[in-house]
Amino acid sequence: MADPLLRVENLVRRFGGILATDNVSLDVAKGELHAIIGPNGAGKTTLISQLTGHLLPHAGTIRLAGADITHVPAYRRCALGLARSFQITSLLLEFTALDNVALAAQANDGHSFRFWGNARKESHLRQSALAALDRVGLANRADVLVSELSHGEQRELELAVALATKPQLLLLDEPMAGLGATESGRMVKLLQELRREVTIVLVEHDMDAVFALADRISVLVYGRVIASDEPAAIRQNAEVRRAYLGEQHAVTRHG
Numbered sequence: 001m002a003d004p005l006l007r008v009e010n011l012v013r014r015f016g017g018i019l020a021t022d023n024v025s026l027d028v029a030k031g032e033l034h035a036i037i038g039p040n041g042a043g044k045t046t047l048i049s050q051l052t053g054h055l056l057p058h059a060g061t062i063r064l065a066g067a068d069i070t071h072v073p074a075y076r077r078c079a080l081g082l083a084r085s086f087q088i089t090s091l092l093l094e095f096t097a098l099d100n101v102a103l104a105a106q107a108n109d110g111h112s113f114r115f116w117g118n119a120r121k122e123s124h125l126r127q128s129a130l131a132a133l134d135r136v137g138l139a140n141r142a143d144v145l146v147s148e149l150s151h152g153e154q155r156e157l158e159l160a161v162a163l164a165t166k167p168q169l170l171l172l173d174e175p176m177a178g179l180g181a182t183e184s185g186r187m188v189k190l191l192q193e194l195r196r197e198v199t200i201v202l203v204e205h206d207m208d209a210v211f212a213l214a215d216r217i218s219v220l221v222y223g224r225v226i227a228s229d230e231p232a233a234i235r236q237n238a239e240v241r242r243a244y245l246g247e248q249h250a251v252t253r254h255g
Helices: 044-052 074-079 099-110 123-135 153-163 179-194 208-214 229-237 238-245 247-253
Strands: 006-015 018-028 035-039 059-064 080-084 170-174 199-203 216-221 222-229
Touching: 006 044, 006 170, 018 044, 018 059, 018 170, 018 216, 018 222, 018 229, 035 044, 035 208, 044 080, 044 170, 044 199, 074 080, 074 238, 080 153, 080 247, 099 123, 153 170, 153 179, 179 208, 208 229, 216 229, 216 238, 222 229
Parallel strands: 035 199, 035 216, 080 170, 170 199
Antiparallel strands: 006 018, 006 059, 216 222
16 A cells, blocks of 8 residues: 555644644545544644644654655745645735736745745746636636635635645645635535645535545544544544534435
């Protein structure tokens, strides 16, 4: 069996007396879409922040493609092929969609300190940015200011920004947050397409989206992984039902 692209072993992160991640261990195979679910306060965003290097663990290890990245700074993890979208959009609102993606491509190109250079005028960056925008269905919105995009378009733009860094692992923190039914359906379709191209770790509250997309699901409760399995097994797991999904939700909505 091939080694996982991402391996997390016994990850611990404390905030005072609270264990936000309590000996978390999980593997993510190359080409997999691995969902992480759990109630509010379960430690999901804390876990993602440790994977990206924005928070350092107090114990445990994180390996990406076999390399120990536990204490590697966030910017170097990006260079190693790890990209993240945030629970709350983190875009430059007074720049165009193309500018946002071109700046990400510029940073990936090794010129992160040329921020005020006009990245969109550099042809190879412009082409890379346009390709990423086209990939998420925003090619015709390239010259629109981010502040004028709809919330759903901004979530799609965040994906384009992440894709411009050419990631081997994409970490998505609640990409459905704030989306209506139509926009959520469009996002699910987009992620179904992207999963063929890049390994994805998905943190999400929308259970319909999770069960439609995931190859495997890990359930986090009070900082601990209580189950990690294929979606069908997670639906039937009694401990998961009690702790998170709930009997009625698991049986009537997903059963």
